[in-house]
Amino acid sequence: MSNVTAALPRRMLADLQPAVYQSVMAAIVRVLAADSTSNATRQSWQKLIDSGPRTGGFRTLLSARDQFDYDCILHALLHRELSAAHWDVLVGRFSTHKGNRIGAISRSVYRISTPAPALFRYKAATVWFIPKMKGLKVGRNDKGRDLKRSTQVEALPDEFYDVNTWDTEARPESTRSRWRLGIHRFLEAQQESAVIHVTEILEREQLLGHVA
Known part of the structure; x- marks a missing residue:
């Protein structure tokens, strides 16, 4: 431009x-x-x-x-x-x-008001911006890396979507669900506005x- x-x-x-x-x-x-x-x-x-x-x-x-x-x-x-x-x-x-997308996500994460710890907030917000898409993986190459149908589609590593990796203190599922819902609702309201x-x-x- x-x-x-x-x-x-x-x-x-x-x-x-x-x-x-x-x-x-x-x-x-x-x-x-x-x-x-x-x-x-x-x-x-x-x-x-x-x-x-x-x-x-x-x-x-x-x-x-x-x-x-x-x-x-x-x-x-x-x-x-x-x-x-x-x-x-x-x-x-x-x-x-x-590059623009990563920068925008990083700035958005720090605008979220939540009692969740920083790691949980970061991962919960990131998966909202980049939701898991079904059918992307089509196998592995000879170096053991995942092959994707399109290199243009943004995707996070599978483990990133595992909520158990978001909270190192293994809090109750009800607490983690409440945190995740609050973060996603905040971002959805921002998008709607x-x-x-x-x-x-x-x-x-x-x-x-x-x-x-």
């Missing part, structure tokens, strides 16, 4: 109206994926989105480069207007940029609707 693109998000968005995102989540995914997409390479996320039905609408008239630039402009606007907590929870949950704010911005800029 160029500095020029990031500097004038509001004016350039106005110039491009009436472009429309089909849904709030589609906009969030595209905008956060812009960090991981070069101008020369269309990555798998974009191919999947672009392979869907094209039944009209202003966005279908844009070139791939124009669409990418448009997503970058909205990225700058959301980054500027969302709170740091809201931005981080969305990046940690939906970004495809590994962030999505509501994004929705308000998209509606204000007249960018949200359905392709005709």
Whole structure:
């Protein structure tokens, strides 16, 4: 994303109206994926989105480069207007940029208010951001390492999802369950609030609707 693109998000968005995102989540995914997409390479996320039905609408008239630039402009606007907590929870949950995602998760962990110890808080929050996905492993290579179906899919080691590794003092299951539920509810509330704010911005800029 160029500095020029990031500097004038509001004016350039106005110039491009009436472009429309089909849904709030589609906009969030595209905008956060812009960090991981070069101008020369269309990555798998974009191919999947672009392979869907094209039944009209202003966005279908844009070139791939124009669409990418448009997503970058909205990225700058959301980054500027969302709170740091809201931005981080969305990046940690939906970004495809590994470095940005790790940084956002780390910052989000320390915003959580919980009686749980630091290790438990860190692991419980991390598995919320990166939930275990079924069917990723397809065997092991000749060095004994797990093979994955896609190297683009973020995944934690299997033992990371074992709650017994979160608490070195082996507290009662009821206590650990209460801590985990509280942490996950906090993050879910943050995500819901962030999505509501994004929705308000998209509606204000007249960018949200359905392709005709």
